[in-house]
Amino acid sequence: MLKGFIFDLDGVITDTAEYHYLAWKRLADNQGIPFSREDNEQLRGVSRRESLRRLLKGREIEEATAQVWMEQKNAYYQSFLVGMTPNDLLPGAREFLEAARAAGIKVGLASASRNAQTVLDGLQISALFDILGDGYAVINTKPAVDLFVWVAGGLKLTVTECVVFEDAEAGIDGALLAGMKCVGIGPAERVGKAHLICAGLHEITVERVLALEI
Ligand code: B16
């Protein structure tokens, strides 16, 4: 029986991808590294460390420099988060979370971001989550199963009792590997491996997701 919904943050609840892009772009421009919006798509859902590796496209830098660059990017990113409000929720997000809770479903967050708590606070939806799994929760980030299993355990559910909502291929791969049902948010080329595909939470209902177990 499906008893828990586990949500990714960026791309599912809110669209912070643009802020991540602007922050990486500023760092890349400072360092003279070409970086386009298309390149940014490769960073969707992966950790800050992996994002830097992909941005560098094989360029080699010292570890100390990598740490400084990630701190710079994060400072740029955090400057965008200051202005976040409930207006930055994606369509249907709050309504879907509330409907899930009203149906007795346990609700968890599984985000690769170390800024997830700040984003939830800006969106004013922290109280809608029973557990927060973020970039501090586990070492192995998506596509590893670790974060999803950590959140399921926190909800006191087995993996087969959980459904993951994800916009990134890395997240969908991790959820499927964990043995969870998965709702993919975005185009089929990106989320086609999910059990159910939609453009956003505004397009689906709790009942339709619960029917995935049949
Ligand atoms: P931070 P999600 C991910 O969030 C973003 O999609 C990804 O672009 C970012 O690199 C990652 O968080 C780490 O974020 O630098 O804030 O720790 O989609 O897993 O909610």
Ligand code: MG
């Ligand atoms: Mg995401």
